[in-house]
Amino acid sequence: MNQKIMETLEFHKVKALLEPFIVTEQGAFELRELAPMTDAARIQQAFDEMADMAQLFVEHPHFSMGAIVDIAPAMKRLDLEADLNIPEILAVKKVLEVSKELADFYQQLENVYLSQLPSLFEKIELFPHIQGSLQAINNAGFVEDFASEKLAKIRRNIRESEDQIRQILQDMLKTKSDMLTDTVLASRNGRNVLPVKNTYRNRISGVVHDISASGSTVYIEPRAVVSLNEEMTHAKAEERHEISRILQELSAILRPNSHIIRNNAWVIGHLDLIRAKHVFARTYQASIPSLSLSKDIALLNVRHPLLVHPVPNDLYFKEGLTAIVITGPNTGGKTIMLKTLGLTHLMAQSGLPILADKGSRVGLFHEMFADIGDEQSIEQSLSTFSSHMTHTVDILARADQDSLILFDELGAGTDPQEGASLAMAILEDLRLRGIKTMATTHYPELKAYGIETIGVENASMEFDSQSLRPTYRFMQGVPGRSNAFEIAKRLGLSTAIIRDAENMTSTDSDVNHIIEKLEAQTVESRKRLDTIREVEQENLKMNRALKKLYHEFSREKETELNKARLEAQEIVTMALAESDEILKNLHSQASLKPHQIIEAKSKLKTLAPEVVDLSKNKVLKKAKKEKAARVGDDILVTSYGQRGTLTKQLKDGRWEAQVGLIKMTLKSDEFTLVKAEKEEKPKQKQVHVVKRTTGKGPKARLDLRGKRYEEAMQELDEFIDQALLNNLSQVDIIHGIGTGVIREGVTKYLRRNKQVKEFGYAPQNAGGSGATIVTFK
Known part of the structure; x- marks a missing residue:
């Protein structure tokens, strides 16, 4: 598209209307470069992206992202084997933080059907190890003591020297107060000095750093602290050298992934531009054609x-x-x-x-x-x-x-x-x-x-x-x-x-009369069209209101039905308990066959209506569980008070974390998750409904690993009943080792069941104490 048409129609002013809605420098750069396209597929993709963002805002009307600066120059410096400075590292750190926030947001996204945005969210790559290492520099640009052991030691020596110097000078303020013009320490040339009266300048030995304008006060650094100040100056030089080494090490960690981090920044900027388009559309009542x-x-x-x-x-x-x-x-x-x-x-x-x-x-x-x-x-x-x-x-x-x-x-x-x-x-x-x-x-x-x-x-x-x-x-x-x-x-x-x-x-005056009539007819048609549009808007409002009432009625209906199902289930559960007791007495007194007892018991169970789990209903769901720790989450190590990032979960349940340049192994109770600085609307976790399917033939193995105790016992009872009905002579029950609760429950159940001939743990090569082999009479 030629540039003259965009200048003539002032297209740059239209782009300026979107600038207030942009929060990232990458998004602002993409907006400045925005120009008309002639490829229908690319234009339609842009339309679909806006439509996706509109759908996303329906469920998450406060969706936003953190502001990031342009990291392209920093990534180019890395590619040229140069080291980054602290502001550049902070910019990269912010990009990784926003990347983590967007990835978490997309992972927890539900009830939204998107066509184009998933490909953008899925392009974001996370680097928990790098995030943990970058915790060595806080958001204010200060390199933390835990960045390296040497830095911590150097700063400890500096603090000790400062304490010694301060103590010596405080003592001198007390003992030689009559020789001083003031009882407060002064600072000259970066050194702590004493304000000595000029008449006593020879009574206090040391280095003169300054003289007041009137000449009545001489600022002297006492000889007793000169050597300590020299040591502290040397230590601060070592501190600067160590910080430079740490920045070099962090740059080396970032360098192999510079192109991926740059791509993350582009994705964030592009999402920011799409979001700005949607907010612009809402603000100016615009639409997608x-x-x-x-x-x-x-x-x-x-x-x-x-x-x-x-x-x-x-x-x-x-x-x-x-x-x-x-x-x-x-x-x-x-x-x-x-x-x-x-x-x-x-x-x-x-x-x-x-x-x-x-x-x-x-x-x-x-x-x-x-x-x-x-x-x-x-x-x-x-x-x-x-x-x-x-x-x-x-x-x-x-x-x-x-x-x-x-x-x-x-x-x-x-x-x-x-x-x-x-x-x-x-x-x-x-x-x-x-x-x-x-x-x-x-x-x-x-x-x-x-x-x-x-x-x-x-x-x-x-x-x-x-x-x-x-x-x-x-x-x-x-x-x-x-x-x-x-x-x-x-x-x-x-x-x-x-x-x-x-x-x-x-x-011809007749032509003007005809035009005048056409104008009148056009005006009348427009008025009728406006009336039709008003009626259409009223219908839309009425439709929305009716839909809202219908959904409320459906929720009320489902709640009441569920209450009735729960009450019925309680009644049937009590009946089942009583029937078990009756059947036990009958079995001890009469020669009833085992399959007759099991069939009767199964018929009683079918009387219990199925209860809808409201926690799986996305419309009725309200309460959410507390967020569990995941790889890539920012943490605060309780014992040290330092921030880090989770990098790996071990088999024993412990976590590996990167805290600065130090890798640590922590238990779950030794750290807490750090919440994002910008609070967002609580996000719903996706509910996965798992449907059980039963095979055509009888099962000879039951796997109870990962089940809750009550659920495991119920499945065990049903499994034993089915095994007896199918005349199985032997079955395997896999319960795992874990805490031993499921295994102990299985043992107690088998001991009570009179149809069990014997049972014991499986051989070592077949699961050992994590599985039990059951033989029936």
């Missing part, structure tokens, strides 16, 4: 984005329509309609929402050209007409069927008759070449051209003859009419003069 490859344009209530109070208008530029000619007087809004059409397409082809209602369609143009405004060139000694014509010649040479052309006052600046003929000839050439064109003109001859020519349509801007003001309403299909005589009459011009003027004009 559909893309018409046949150039069938339909803009519903379209507005110019740069006007404070724009008047919405409908604009239909159908596939078979080649040109729209807007006629009528000045100051009616003709040029605004031209710019609105062009700017709307620049926005849409740049992947931005447009200021129009839902259901709008835009065309796809490879080029757009415009001749708008005063093109007079003093430097080239060209008149307005010559300048316009030079530009028009260039447009006609470069335009093709995939172009959109906007002409403002086509043929103006010369003799009216010649200008009108020239304008019609240009429009006819473009019509024959199938190039979509919108043009404004004053020439009445073009009204007849628009009526008589196939593929050309007249249009005008509505004018209120009562208030003598334009309404800025676009009337498509209605040519503009001159209001000069009516305006002059209302302003007080003599009726005789107006009558003479009407007689002198060659304009």
